[in-house]
Amino acid sequence: MFIAMNRFKVLKDAADAFEQRWLSRESYLHELEGFLEFHMLRGPEREDHILYSSHTLWASKANFEAWTRSEQFRSSHTRASTGDNKPMTLGHPEFEGFEVIQTIGPALKAAE
Amino acid sequence: MFIAMNRFKVLKDAADAFEQRWLSRESYLHELEGFLEFHMLRGPEREDHILYSSHTLWASKANFEAWTRSEQFRSSHTRASTGDNKPMTLGHPEFEGFEVIQTIGPALKAAE
Numbered sequence: 001m002f003i004a005m006n007r008f009k010v011l012k013d014a015a016d017a018f019e020q021r022w023l024s025r026e027s028y029l030h031e032l033e034g035f036l037e038f039h040m041l042r043g044p045e046r047e048d049h050i051l052y053s054s055h056t057l058w059a060s061k062a063n064f065e066a067w068t069r070s071e072q073f074r075s076s077h078t079r080a081s082t083g084d085n086k087p088m089t090l091g092h093p094e095f096e097g098f099e100v101i102q103t104i105g106p107a108l109k110a111a112e
Numbered sequence: 113m114f115i116a117m118n119r120f121k122v123l124k125d126a127a128d129a130f131e132q133r134w135l136s137r138e139s140y141l142h143e144l145e146g147f148l149e150f151h152m153l154r155g156p157e158r159e160d161h162i163l164y165s166s167h168t169l170w171a172s173k174a175n176f177e178a179w180t181r182s183e184q185f186r187s188s189h190t191r192a193s194t195g196d197n198k199p200m201t202l203g204h205p206e207f208e209g210f211e212v213i214q215t216i217g218p219a220l221k222a223a224e
Contacts, residue, residue, distance in 0.1 A: 003153060003167075023214055030218045037217050041115060041210035053210060055115075098153035098165060102135055105149050106142045 001036070001100040002061040006093040009049040014088035018052065021088075028072035029056065034063025049090050061099065113148070113212040114173040118205040121161040126200035130164065133200075140184035141168065146175025161202050173211065 010018045022040050029035045036057040043051035058064040067073055122130045134152050141147045148169040155163035170176040179185055 001151075003151070019213060027216050029216060035218055037215065039113075039115070039212050039216075040214035042213050043208050043210040051208065096155050096163065098155040100151050101131060101154050102152040103149065104139050104141060104151075106147055 001103075002058045002064050003098040003100065004054075004056045004058065004064050005096045005098070006054045007096065008052040008054075008093045009046075009090040010052050010088055011049060011090065012045075014086070015050050018088045022054075025076075028076065029067075031072060032063070032067050032070060034059035035067070061097065064097070113215075114170045114176050115210045115212065116168045116170065116176050117208045117210065118166045119208065120164040120166075120205045121158075121202040122164050122200055123161060123202065124157075126198075127162050130200045134166075137188075140188065141179075143184060144175070144179050144182060146171035147179070173209065176209070 008018070019040075019042075027038065029038055036059060038057070039055040041053045041055055043053055045051075056064070058067070120130070131152075131154075139150065141150055148171060150169070151167040153165045153167055155165055157163075168176070170179070
């Protein structure tokens with residue numbers, strides 16, 4: 001499994017608008033092969049921002065890479081860059097990709 | 113839901129030992145109320161380290177906080193600090209806690 005995260009440092013007075021933009025968008029992830037689950041996460045509040053992270057679980061890194069080349073990816077990123085241009089974040093989102101090397105669930109005690 | 117992450121900057125020549133330590137440990141998370149799932153993640157390789165992140169999903173932040181006060185937490189952290197003392201990481205792990213504000217699955221298109 002592969003987890004793709006994007007970390008956003010959101011200006012405090014833009015946090016509500018940032019959440020609304022995410023919660024109200026159309027998502028096409030479920031159309032893509034290997035898509036397992038998406039979470040939007042609100043993290044710690046720092047002095048000048050609140051950390052948010054998007055968090056998408058894919059069956060494999062190859063599935064994630066196929067998504068970045070897809071029509072759905074292009075259209076979602078076109079939509080994200082339209083609308084009002086007031087900056088909501090400090091800098092650009094920071095991408096981090098992770099391979100899952102161990103999974104422990106409540107039922108199965110330790111398995112990959 | 114609540115996701116607790118610890119980010120570890122692991123020295124490159126210690127990465128195998130770091131993975132082995134995690135993969136071979138006993139975990140008691142499944143004994144705790146509200147524990148949903150644990151993942152150990154290997155992230156991007158940077159100039160002087162490889163980023164790893166532990167990633168524990170809890171039903172609520174309160175369940176996570178109860179774990180940090182539990183006997184299981186104390187005993188796992190006692191074990192982690194014994195053994196060979198050669199440092200495997202740059203600095204201490206960095207903790208970040210996240211509230212899940214949106215979930216999208218492949219079946220249910222958008223739900224909390």
